[in-house]
Amino acid sequence: MTVILAPTPVTVADAPQLPFLVRFRLKGTPWIPILILLLIIVAAMGGESIAPHDPNGLDLGAAFRPPFWQAGGSYDYLLGTDNLGRDVLSRIIAGARVSAIVVLYAIGFSGAIGTMLGIMAGYFGGIVDMIIVRITEIMMAIPTLALALIFTATMDPGLSTVIIVIVLTYWTWYARIIRSEILSLRERDYVAFAKVAGCGPVTIFLRHLVPNIFNTLVVLMTLQVGQVIIFEASLSFLGVGIQPPDTSWGLMLADARQYITYAWWGITMPGIAIILTCLSSNLIGDWLRDLLDPKRRQL
Amino acid sequence: MRIVFAKGLLNALISMLGASLIIFIMSRLSGDPLSLLLPMDAPQSAVQAMRHELGLDRPMWDQYLIFLWKAVQGDFGRSYRWQMPAIELVFERLPATIYLAMAAFAFSLALAIPLGVLSAVRRGSWIDQIARIIAMLGQAVPSFWVGLLLILVFAVNLQWLPAFGADGVQHVILPAIALGWYPVAAQTRVIRSGMLEVLDSDYIRMGRAVGTPERLLIWKYAFRNALLPLVTIMGVYFAYMLSGSFVVETVFAWPGLGRTVVEAVFARDYPVVQAGVLITSILFVLSNFLVDLSYSIIDPRIRL
Numbered sequence: 001m002t003v004i005l006a007p008t009p010v011t012v013a014d015a016p017q018l019p020f021l022v023r024f025r026l027k028g029t030p031w032i033p034i035l036i037l038l039l040i041i042v043a044a045m046g047g048e049s050i051a052p053h054d055p056n057g058l059d060l061g062a063a064f065r066p067p068f069w070q071a072g073g074s075y076d077y078l079l080g081t082d083n084l085g086r087d088v089l090s091r092i093i094a095g096a097r098v099s100a101i102v103v104l105y106a107i108g109f110s111g112a113i114g115t116m117l118g119i120m121a122g123y124f125g126g127i128v129d130m131i132i133v134r135i136t137e138i139m140m141a142i143p144t145l146a147l148a149l150i151f152t153a154t155m156d157p158g159l160s161t162v163i164i165v166i167v168l169t170y171w172t173w174y175a176r177i178i179r180s181e182i183l184s185l186r187e188r189d190y191v192a193f194a195k196v197a198g199c200g201p202v203t204i205f206l207r208h209l210v211p212n213i214f215n216t217l218v219v220l221m222t223l224q225v226g227q228v229i230i231f232e233a234s235l236s237f238l239g240v241g242i243q244p245p246d247t248s249w250g251l252m253l254a255d256a257r258q259y260i261t262y263a264w265w266g267i268t269m270p271g272i273a274i275i276l277t278c279l280s281s282n283l284i285g286d287w288l289r290d291l292l293d294p295k296r297r298q299l
Numbered sequence: 300m301r302i303v304f305a306k307g308l309l310n311a312l313i314s315m316l317g318a319s320l321i322i323f324i325m326s327r328l329s330g331d332p333l334s335l336l337l338p339m340d341a342p343q344s345a346v347q348a349m350r351h352e353l354g355l356d357r358p359m360w361d362q363y364l365i366f367l368w369k370a371v372q373g374d375f376g377r378s379y380r381w382q383m384p385a386i387e388l389v390f391e392r393l394p395a396t397i398y399l400a401m402a403a404f405a406f407s408l409a410l411a412i413p414l415g416v417l418s419a420v421r422r423g424s425w426i427d428q429i430a431r432i433i434a435m436l437g438q439a440v441p442s443f444w445v446g447l448l449l450i451l452v453f454a455v456n457l458q459w460l461p462a463f464g465a466d467g468v469q470h471v472i473l474p475a476i477a478l479g480w481y482p483v484a485a486q487t488r489v490i491r492s493g494m495l496e497v498l499d500s501d502y503i504r505m506g507r508a509v510g511t512p513e514r515l516l517i518w519k520y521a522f523r524n525a526l527l528p529l530v531t532i533m534g535v536y537f538a539y540m541l542s543g544s545f546v547v548e549t550v551f552a553w554p555g556l557g558r559t560v561v562e563a564v565f566a567r568d569y570p571v572v573q574a575g576v577l578i579t580s581i582l583f584v585l586s587n588f589l590v591d592l593s594y595s596i597i598d599p600r601i602r603l
Contacts, residue, residue: 138317143542146576153564271444278439
């Protein structure tokens with residue numbers, strides 16, 4: 001007697017996922033944004049050592065020099081100087097470092113906290129879910145900048161306060177999206193099997209859930225870069241973010257604002273740095289989303 | 300319907316309570332508010348008396364309930380700087396902020412509706428490309444930088460419009476553009492995808508088949524239905540306007556709530572900061588509640 005086994009239908013979803021790098025297609029890769037972002041990363045890593053001038057070096061004799069292509073400008077100061085004769089390009093390079101630090105820490109922590117809570121809410125459900133969802137709703141009831149202002153009103157402003165504020169406001173974003181992802185993942189058979197096989201929650205989280213939300217996380221984090229940079233710039237612009245003698249793009253804009261009538265480059269150059277960084281990371285994020293996570297095209 | 304309303308209201312109330320708790324905790328992180336109220340060399344007995352009078356010697360939980368009870372009655376304490384009750388100052392400045400937010404909203408819709416509709420009707424045309432570029436830039440350009448650039452071009456170089464103050468209609472134009480800039484992207488996208496969906500439906504094809512004029516078809520039959528998704532994001536963008544007003548009002552020296560709160564932060568004028576942030580949060584929660592409610596009225600298929 002022969003037993004005829006029904007052929008197991010193979011669907012696309014069952015096909016083994018190729019590793020991240022193999023699936024990297026060259027076609028449609030946003031090379032220009034990648035190049036811009038790489039340049040900014042190099043600037044951030046090099047910092048003062050690659051800046052043509054000391055970003056805090058005062059030289060009142062060289063104040064308000066225009067960029068090199070304008071009359072009165074020189075190749076010494078490619079993007080001109082500010083009211084105290086500090087080189088705008090060097091300050092942009094120094095500001096890239098601050099932005100990079102804020103982005104790394106803020107996204108790292110808010111991503112980790114939000115993901116953890118999102119997994120817990122989605123996986124355990126019930127009262128845990130209710131509490132976490134309620135907290136995210138409450139956090140979202142306070143406009144982000146208002147939350148940041150009340151926080152900086154009571155803490156000393158500075159780099160670490162900026163990072164804490166961003167983490168406090170952005171973890172909810174991860175928590176909500178990861179939670180909804182987990183809600184569908186936890187119903188999958190392999191999670192049920194793992195549970196039956198006696199795996200504890202930690203094993204299930206790390207071995208079965210985290211790998212499945214990895215793509216979503218990468219996309220979310222890339223898309224958050226631009227938002228964090230704008231948020232940091234806004235705080236610094238208001239004077240509650242990065243404090244002198246540190247420099248940041250938002251702070252440069254705040255300084256240059258008073259001299260807007262004499263020096264147009266003072267407000268345009270740092271702004272262009274912000275826009276290029278945000279635009280590049282958003283475009284890369286969109287591309288990654290299409291590449292890794294076709295379900296989320298509407299995100 | 301009544302249940303929907305009650306449920307939404309309960310949620311809104313819980314959110315407001317939570318927001319007040321967070322604001323309370325955050326403003327107590329600073330340590331002792333007494334150091335601001337008393338001179339440095341005040342005798343110990345005076346410190347104790349003041350502490351008792353303000354209720355600072357009670358447990359935190361008690362203090363929060365007192366804060367909440369007073370807040371419900373509108374008592375946030377007096378502004379150190381303006382010598383008036385903080386809540387009065389907040390309500391005095393609020394209308395200017397709402398006026399600016401409305402103007403910004405009008406600007407963003409005036410740009411987003413034609414862009415969204417036309418880019419859906421003429422898919423792939425140059426207007427679709429422009430809409431795409433605006434959507435891309437909208438999320439990458441900070442509103443305060445738009446403000447600075449507008450001042451540079453229209454106030455400093457061309458001298459068409461004033462950069463500061465709030466005396467007349469011409470003063471609201473630049474801040475409204477700066478504040479309304481960001482939502483244009485999302486609104487255009489929502490209108491475009493809504494239009495695409497509606498234009499594809501049977502009744503539009505039917506209308507086209509019986510020879511209804513294209514203009515009537517687009518603006519009367521399709522556009523009205525495409526407006527629905529726009530309502531859902533209205534609440535989000537009203538909230539964004541409240542948040543964005545902190546920066547934009549500072550750039551343009553607009554005499555609204557946002558700038559008042561920012562100034563209060565620097566003056567360490569805590570009652571004003573607390574009152575301003577709490578009122579902003581309440582407005583935020585209420586607007587979301589109203590949007591949810593109106594959505595379930597407009598579209599009975601959606602339930603809260």
